[in-house]
Amino acid sequence: MGQQMTSGTMSLRGVAKYYRNPNGERMAALSPLDLDIAASEFVCLVGPSGCGKTTLINLLAGFDQPSCGSITIDGKPVTKPDSERIMIFQDYGLYPWKSALGNVMFALEAKGVAKSEAKATALHHLEIVGLKDSAERYPHQLSGGMKQRVAIARALAASPQVLFMDEPFAALDAFTRLRLQDELLRIWQEQQPTVVFVTHDLDEAIYLGSKVILMAPYPGRLRKIVDIQLPRPCDRTDSVFAAYRRELFREFQLVHEEAMDYAI
Amino acid sequence: MNIGFQKIFSHLVPTVGLLGFISLWQFAAGFYPPVQLPGPLDVLRALRELMTDGVLFSHISISLYRFFSAYLLAVSIAIPLGLFLGSYITARRAMDPLLQVLRPISPIAWFPLAVLWFGIGNAPAIFIIFLSAFFPMLLATIDAVRQIPAIYLKVAANFGAGKMMVFLRVVIPAAFPGIMVGLHIAVGTAWIHLVAGEMLGAQSGLGYLIVDARNFLRTDWILAGMLVVGLLGLAIYRAMRQLEDLLKRRWGGV
Numbered sequence: 399m400g401q402q403m404t405s406g407t408m409s410l411r412g413v414a415k416y417y418r419n420p421n422g423e424r425m426a427a428l429s430p431l432d433l434d435i436a437a438s439e440f441v442c443l444v445g446p447s448g449c450g451k452t453t454l455i456n457l458l459a460g461f462d463q464p465s466c467g468s469i470t471i472d473g474k475p476v477t478k479p480d481s482e483r484i485m486i487f488q489d490y491g492l493y494p495w496k497s498a499l500g501n502v503m504f505a506l507e508a509k510g511v512a513k514s515e516a517k518a519t520a521l522h523h524l525e526i527v528g529l530k531d532s533a534e535r536y537p538h539q540l541s542g543g544m545k546q547r548v549a550i551a552r553a554l555a556a557s558p559q560v561l562f563m564d565e566p567f568a569a570l571d572a573f574t575r576l577r578l579q580d581e582l583l584r585i586w587q588e589q590q591p592t593v594v595f596v597t598h599d600l601d602e603a604i605y606l607g608s609k610v611i612l613m614a615p616y617p618g619r620l621r622k623i624v625d626i627q628l629p630r631p632c633d634r635t636d637s638v639f640a641a642y643r644r645e646l647f648r649e650f651q652l653v654h655e656e657a658m659d660y661a662i
Numbered sequence: 663m664n665i666g667f668q669k670i671f672s673h674l675v676p677t678v679g680l681l682g683f684i685s686l687w688q689f690a691a692g693f694y695p696p697v698q699l700p701g702p703l704d705v706l707r708a709l710r711e712l713m714t715d716g717v718l719f720s721h722i723s724i725s726l727y728r729f730f731s732a733y734l735l736a737v738s739i740a741i742p743l744g745l746f747l748g749s750y751i752t753a754r755r756a757m758d759p760l761l762q763v764l765r766p767i768s769p770i771a772w773f774p775l776a777v778l779w780f781g782i783g784n785a786p787a788i789f790i791i792f793l794s795a796f797f798p799m800l801l802a803t804i805d806a807v808r809q810i811p812a813i814y815l816k817v818a819a820n821f822g823a824g825k826m827m828v829f830l831r832v833v834i835p836a837a838f839p840g841i842m843v844g845l846h847i848a849v850g851t852a853w854i855h856l857v858a859g860e861m862l863g864a865q866s867g868l869g870y871l872i873v874d875a876r877n878f879l880r881t882d883w884i885l886a887g888m889l890v891v892g893l894l895g896l897a898i899y900r901a902m903r904q905l906e907d908l909l910k911r912r913w914g915g916v
Contacts, residue, residue: 459820461816478819479816479819479820479822480820480822481820481821481822483820484820484821485816485817485820487813487816487817489813491813491814491816491817493814493817493832493835493836495835495836495838504818504821504823504831505821507827507831508818508821508822508823508824508827509821509822552821556821
């Protein structure tokens with residue numbers, strides 16, 4: 399864990415992503431941006447659709463390459479996905495032919511861990527997310543919240559320095575969502591990975607993030623970075639929470655109005 | 663209507679349908695000489711006749727032998743080739759024109775060549791059955807690999823799984839339900855072409871039984887042969903279905 403304290407530092411310089419629309423024109427999914435993320439920071443990317451938040455997290459995770467600029471994590475350029483940096487998806491990405499245990503073991507076996515050891519480690523991580531009793535169940539026998547817990551256990555089993563989460567709780571019902579937010583915070587506090595969390599829910603961003611990055615669309619860009627000074631977990635009805643909420647909502651409103659102007 | 667009655671009713675309907683057909687058949691047979699249209703009882707008598715001297719069973723066993731050897735040969739070539747072509751887009755592009763041209767050719771059209779190449783006996787029949795099973799299996803396997811959700815491969819890449827592990831532990835199981843569909847379709851097409859293959863060049867088997875009976879004007883034997891083909895085909899199809907359901911349950915209903 400000591401090593402994890404100091405790693406997972408991300409640095410982006412002049413990073414942009416362009417694509418060609420059907421007319422052959424060059425469009426910016428993400429216009430050039432600079433960004434620094436410190437080790438063990440919990441960063442939330444929020445913004446309306448088209449703001450490039452998913453593009454950005456895919457670039458950070460190495461699933462996609464920027465059109466220009468450089469991304470480094472702990473000083474090394476990101477060129478491809480790495481088991482030090484695990485992405486958690488909205489639709490879980492669990493293998494339906496494997497049990498919960500088998501899915502978590504996959505992360506370890508991919509690293510070459512022997513089966514018996516992998517099983518013990520996987521069970522430990524299922525226990526962390528409260529699913530030890532469901533280890534033998536298959537994904538279709540699990541609820542959405544449980545599936546996402548398995549995906550989190552699988553990610554943790556790889557002991558990554560960075561967790562990328564792309565709207566991981568967006569498909570879950572409100573109560574499950576609140577509970578998983580608390581569990582995620584607890585895991586983050588215990589293991590201290592750097593977390594980059596994409597969401598379109600401002601409350602979720604404030605509740606989780608030590609830093610909230612508001613993004614704006616057309617072209618996708620960083621709009622405002624807000625450091626959140628709240629204890630974790632915090633009280634959602636606290637006046638400081640409400641102040642952050644007001645600040646971000648006001649900014650969000652402006653983003654929306656501008657986007658509407660653009661659309662017209 | 664209570665549930666018990668509904669259950670009986672749901673079994674009754676197909677039985678009544680079948681009995682209705684058989685009595686219509688018996689009725690119609692009354693208007694024709696047995697050589698032209700034997701009745702159901704004639705066919706049952708013919709079936710018993712064929713069974714008593716063991717002729718029927720030797721035809722059945724040789725047909726099943728041809729069917730299963732051709733089917734397994736098709737499985738062992740089509741599935742590895744399909745996995746390969748599904749995984750490598752360049753290879754698939756290279757093979758696509760050939761496949762598109764070969765696929766619409768009826769396996770029966772290969773028959774003259776099959777006899778030229780393999781003579782008569784088991785080989786040409788096996789070749790025809792093989793062809794009829796090969797293409798549905800190949801195309802289903804290619805599709806199954808191509809339709810693997812990208813997220814499965816993304817996850818595997820993220821955790822640093824090696825190429826071999828991705829292929830064995832992700833690609834094959836992910837494609838499995840789709841491959842199963844191909845295997846299922848191929849059972850049907852292969853069984854249909856079994857009779858055709860045996861009618862054309864073999865000296866034994868159910869297809870041969872049917873053409874040979876025509877040569878002797880034993881119409882009752884023809885219909886008995888057809889009935890056996892139908893019942894065996896149904897049995898194989900059912901067995902396949904059971905296997906598929908079993909595997910699907912294991913696979914979590916994807």
